[in-house]
Amino acid sequence: MGYVLRVRLASFFTGAAVSSAAGLYLLHKDYKIAHHAISEQMNGLYKSLDGRLSSLEKLKEVETPNRVEAAE
Known part of the structure; x- marks a missing residue:
């Protein structure tokens, strides 16, 4: 029996x-997949925000000389 x-x-x-x-x-596999998905989402948000900021900076650069000329 033993x-x-x-x-x-x-x-x-x-x-x-x-x-x-x-x-x-x-x-571990599930964690890696979730981490990759969140990283991809954040990269998309950063690229979108970066594009918006660059377009605003370009818009500001275009408007700045016009205001200076109008003030003079």
Whole structure:
């Protein structure tokens, strides 16, 4: 009876270790995918904001000489 119990316990702990390793691998993979998706969204927002800022700066550069000439 002792031998069978040891075999069952060894099988249980081996299964628990394998399932834990598989679970950690899946969590790590899910984390990497989520991190990549959020990074892509933030890069899109930064590019959009950068484009808006550059267009506003160009607009400001065009308007500034006209105001100076009108004030003189």
